[in-house]
Amino acid sequence: MSRKDLEALQLERLKRIARYCYDNVKFYHDKFDAQGVNPDRIKTLSDIQYLPVTTKADLRDNYPFGLFAVPRKKIVRIHASSGTTGKPTVVGYTKNDLEMWSDVMARLITAAGVGDEDIAQICFGYGLFTGALGLHYGLEKVGATVVPSSSGNSEKQIMLMKDFGTTTLIATPTYALYLGELAHELGYKLEDFKLRIGLFGSEAASQEMRAKIEEKLGLFATDNYGMSELIGPGVSGECEYRDGLHISEDHFYPEVLDPKTLEPKKEGEVGELVVTTLTKEGMPLLRYRTRDLTRINYTPCRCGRTTARMDKIMGRSDDMIKLKGVNVFPSQIESVLMPMSQISPHYMLYVRREGYADTLEVQVELVDGSLLERYSDLEKLQQTIRAKLRTVLGIDAKVTLVQPKTIERFQGKAKRVVDLR
Ligand code: DLL
Numbered sequence: 290m291s292r293k294d295l296e297a298l299q300l301e302r303l304k305r306i307a308r309y310c311y312d313n314v315k316f317y318h319d320k321f322d323a324q325g326v327n328p329d330r331i332k333t334l335s336d337i338q339y340l341p342v343t344t345k346a347d348l349r350d351n352y353p354f355g356l357f358a359v360p361r362k363k364i365v366r367i368h369a370s371s372g373t374t375g376k377p378t379v380v381g382y383t384k385n386d387l388e389m390w391s392d393v394m395a396r397l398i399t400a401a402g403v404g405d406e407d408i409a410q411i412c413f414g415y416g417l418f419t420g421a422l423g424l425h426y427g428l429e430k431v432g433a434t435v436v437p438s439s440s441g442n443s444e445k446q447i448m449l450m451k452d453f454g455t456t457t458l459i460a461t462p463t464y465a466l467y468l469g470e471l472a473h474e475l476g477y478k479l480e481d482f483k484l485r486i487g488l489f490g491s492e493a494a495s496q497e498m499r500a501k502i503e504e505k506l507g508l509f510a511t512d513n514y515g516m517s518e519l520i521g522p523g524v525s526g527e528c529e530y531r532d533g534l535h536i537s538e539d540h541f542y543p544e545v546l547d548p549k550t551l552e553p554k555k556e557g558e559v560g561e562l563v564v565t566t567l568t569k570e571g572m573p574l575l576r577y578r579t580r581d582l583t584r585i586n587y588t589p590c591r592c593g594r595t596t597a598r599m600d601k602i603m604g605r606s607d608d609m610i611k612l613k614g615v616n617v618f619p620s621q622i623e624s625v626l627m628p629m630s631q632i633s634p635h636y637m638l639y640v641r642r643e644g645y646a647d648t649l650e651v652q653v654e655l656v657d658g659s660l661l662e663r664y665s666d667l668e669k670l671q672q673t674i675r676a677k678l679r680t681v682l683g684i685d686a687k688v689t690l691v692q693p694k695t696i697e698r699f700q701g702k703a704k705r706v707v708d709l710r
Pocket of ligand 1: 522
């Protein structure tokens, strides 16, 4: 679709969803009234700025079903994301929502190069998490053979991968990396597998980490983005050119705003992604603040698709570590650690307050444990990592090198930042 046609479609849908939210969700009705906004005020796409923003706290305050726009009878599926504190955030889907979800997933799966010849092993946890079922329905829609193996039981996963001739692996990047390492330890060779494409996502992974995963599993990895509140996976994903993640813009209208002022960022500038669901029936959201930081490129892609593309998520405005006034993203640290051959791709970040100063400790595993006995070599490696971190982050971090296989392996999303302040 040309940008002009796409924008016309988005405008028509935006008008409809603003009115739909006002008429069907008390929370939005009250918000519009309190802000003195009439849903009919939307005449152009930029009028979206008059609509209220929605936050995770709004979902929590209306727990569990308060934001549903349809009678409960019309809701045919519930998902939820656990979050770190308190109650989960709950989402409800109508039959049409599930249909739209498999459509957007099928598009992204196709864009990544997966089709009906593929055997797709889904190693996301099945359950309230949206990752597994989202990919599941999309993959069935394109006609792939789905193996719903879920997460965990890693040795069996690898056995199935070999015996079934799995061509497509679906997992978090962290779990994919772990499966690659484990396969190697168990004595499997790359030739034992038919892996071709990895559909990864649900957490940030640096380009360097992606390269490690591709090398260990012998596949081509694409990045997929989404969140339960909006639908799950399916919001955006990479095509074969991997030059940004194509946004399913006809269903999810993206804005990039300054997280402090909520003013729109200029085209191409980094800011918080704020998304309006244009077609959802069960639980539509207006201007949902994702807290994820990215930027958007509106030029058509080499693949021919005209949808806007977002950069890989740089980090979350709320998992950014603020250290001595400097903003540090775990992804920056990861990009320093990954290319180094003497350390493994597993690391943890500890943030502490000592006196008035905040400190960062980067704990990372050695590939060869015997280095721990060679003090001067160990010291040298520590210094090298520290110097590289200083160049990239502009701050000093303590580097602790630990024995191989002592850092936790995650089967879902990794939790690498421990803030002890
Ligand atoms: O993680 C949905 C999903 C499942 C996406 C499978 C892709 C694949 P939640 O559990 O609600 O939903 O977590 C959403 O995860 O706000 C981001 O911070 C992060 N996230 C998701 N995908 C990516 C990605 C699913 N590709 C939160 N890169 C989002 C970086 C991601 N972060």
